[in-house]
Amino acid sequence: MTQSVLDIEIHPHLSDVLSHDLLTPSRLLWTSGQLAALTGYVARELAGPLREILHFDTDQRWWARLALTDGVELWLLSWLPGQQTKPHDHGGASGSFSVLQGELTEQYRYPGRPIRTRTHGAGVGIGFGAGRAHQMTGTGTEPAASVHAYSPPLVPTREYRSLADVPSEMPSLPVILSR
Numbered sequence: 077m078t079q080s081v082l083d084i085e086i087h088p089h090l091s092d093v094l095s096h097d098l099l100t101p102s103r104l105l106w107t108s109g110q111l112a113a114l115t116g117y118v119a120r121e122l123a124g125p126l127r128e129i130l131h132f133d134t135d136q137r138w139w140a141r142l143a144l145t146d147g148v149e150l151w152l153l154s155w156l157p158g159q160q161t162k163p164h165d166h167g168g169a170s171g172s173f174s175v176l177q178g179e180l181t182e183q184y185r186y187p188g189r190p191i192r193t194r195t196h197g198a199g200v201g202i203g204f205g206a207g208r209a210h211q212m213t214g215t216g217t218e219p220a221a222s223v224h225a226y227s228p229p230l231v232p233t234r235e236y237r238s239l240a241d242v243p244s245e246m247p248s249l250p251v252i253l254s255r
């Protein structure tokens with residue numbers, strides 16, 4: 077039996093519906109556009125299976141990893157109204173998110189640029205490059221859920237007390253070790 081040399085992990089509930097081809101295991105660095113296409117597809121086409129995984133926790137935000145390859149990580153997050161992240165960036169990784177249900181409000185900032193606010197509804201996806209710092213909040217009246225992807229994967233986020241504290245230059249991405 078042939079065994080792939082590329083590492084890939086898929087949430088057991090999605091093993092039959094999330095194809096290896098979609099995760100392109102040979103792609104080690106995804107663009108923001110490729111990430112947005114991935115989260116948009118997963119939120120749109122796999123909404124049924126995602127809702128079977130989805131969970132809400134009144135004490136803290138909830139999340140589950142859907143997939144991990146050498147090039148990308150994919151997550152499902154839930155947001156009760158008012159639940160929010162701290163201001164953070166993704167450590168130099170690119171990212172994307174697509175809202176599965178409900179509404180998210182994002183305050184975001186690029187280094188040296190003003191803080192902006194944008195509300196994201198279901199079906200809307202956005203990709204972003206390494207420079208984006210943001211704070212996301214579940215808004216609206218219904219519980220929200222969203223699919224997120226980051227590349228390269230497993231890069232630690234950096235939290236800020238406020239988006240006003242984001243440095244004027246984004247530190248570079250850590251060296252990616254070949255695996």
Ligand SMILES: [Fe+2]
Pocket residue numbers: 164165166210
């Ligand atoms: Fe984020």
